Structures are given as C-alpha cells and as structure tokens.
C-alpha cells in the first residue's frame with residue numbers, strides 16, 4: 548500500500564492521464580453485447596479491450612500535457628541537471644512523443660530508429676562517443692520494441708551511453724520486464740499500478756467468440772467507428788475486417 552504524499556500525487560496524476568485518455572477516445576471496451584465485435588491483438592489473442600494512443604497523442608494539447616507528465620516522472624529518476632544528449636523514439640507513434648519530451652528535457656538532439664523488415668530496427672544517426680541516450684516510447688506491452696531500438700542505436704554507436712530508463716506514455720507491463728534488459732520503464736500511465744486489465748484469450752477459449760461476437764482484425768483502421776459501436780452496439784463499422 549503506497550501512502551506517502553508523493554505516491555498519492557503520482558496516483559492522482561496517472562489517474563487523470565488515464566481518464567483523459569478514456570474520455571478522449573483512446574480506449575475501447577467490449578460492451579458485453581454479442582452484436583459488438585471483439586478484437587484480435589498483435590499477439591494473436593482475442594481481447595475485450597484495446598488502447599490506441601495514436602489519435603489521442605495527435606492532439607497537440609494532449610501531446611504537450613503527456614510530454615510534461617513524462618518529464619515530471621523522468622526527473623524523479625534522472626540526475627539533475629538531466630544531461631541528455633539524445634532522445635530517441637521508435638517508429639512510428641513513438642517519434643512525435645519522444646520529440647516533444649526531448650525538447651522539454653533540453654536534449655541536444657532528438658532522433659529515432661527506423662523499421663527494417665517486420666521487426667528489425669536500424670539507427671542512421673551518428674552519436675558522439677559517450678553520448679547519453681534516452682529512449683522514449685508511446686506504448687509498450689512487453690518492452691521488446693524499446694530493447695530493439697536500444698540495440699539498433701548501439702549497433703551504429705557502440706560507444707553511446709544508454710541511460711537505464713525508458714520513458715513511456717503508457718505501459719501494460721511492470722517497470723522491469725524480461726524483454727527490456729538494458730533499462731526499466733518510467734511510465735506516465737502504468738496500467739498495472741492502476742489495476743486496469745483486459746481479458747486475453749486464445750480463440751478456442753474466447754468467451755466472446757462463444758457468445759457469437761465477431762472477431763475484428765483491424766481495430767486501429769476503423770477506430771472511430773469502433774468507438775461509436777461501443778456506445779451504440781448496432782451501428783455499422785465500415786471497412787471492418789473479421790477473422791473467418
């Protein structure tokens with residue numbers, strides 16, 4: 548049980564960020580109505596919830612507030628003054644957020660890694676030996692992407708100094724995860740701390756499939772129709788793609 552004033556403020560802060568995200572169309576939940584489809588996650592599991600920070604962080608007032616909150620969290624762990632030479636975001640949604648955070652941290656450079664094939668990342672920036680590099684993510688579930696991004700920076704710049712923290716607007720995992728070996732997360736919204744979780748099931752065990760709900764495979768592409776459908780379960784979702 549966290550009872551110190553700082554922890555309390557932290558809880559209130561992330562509650563507010565989470566409520567802002569929910570109230571501004573960043574969170575979809577299945578209604579329990581069989582006419583409402585449910586979603587398949589990148590992991591292949593079926594779920595009754597989905598978070599899309601992309602649209603939310605495209606609103607500049609949301610992006611700037613989120614970046615302010617991220618900097619406040621980072622300054623609790625970084626040495627002051629926080630000398631950061633590079634702030635790096637991973638593609639694609641992480642890049643504007645990392646840039647906004649980098650400007651606030653007064654970093655010397657902001658940069659990004661790029662996709663090469665399906666999962667590989669590469670870095671094209673040359674960094675000076677010893678450069679202090681901080682990674683910022685928009686959302687992470689396992690820590691796999693920021694670790695690949697760190698590896699890409701080190702492959703190009705073996706003498707860079709990777710800071711042992713990765714900032715993230717939203718995490719769905721604990722701060723230390725096996726897939727992120729070089730750092731720990733410093734999240735703005737930490738769903739495990741907020742005790743927010745969604746169901747995840749293999750298709751054969753999915754209760755929503757069992758009740759006759761269809762499986763939507765492209766939730767991000769039909770996001771606003773999907774949100775409308777959440778409030779009005781009969782409403783159409785044009786361009787929806789369903790699993791056979």
Ligand SMILES: [Zn+2]
Nearest residue numbers: 593753755756
């Ligand atoms: Zn299902």
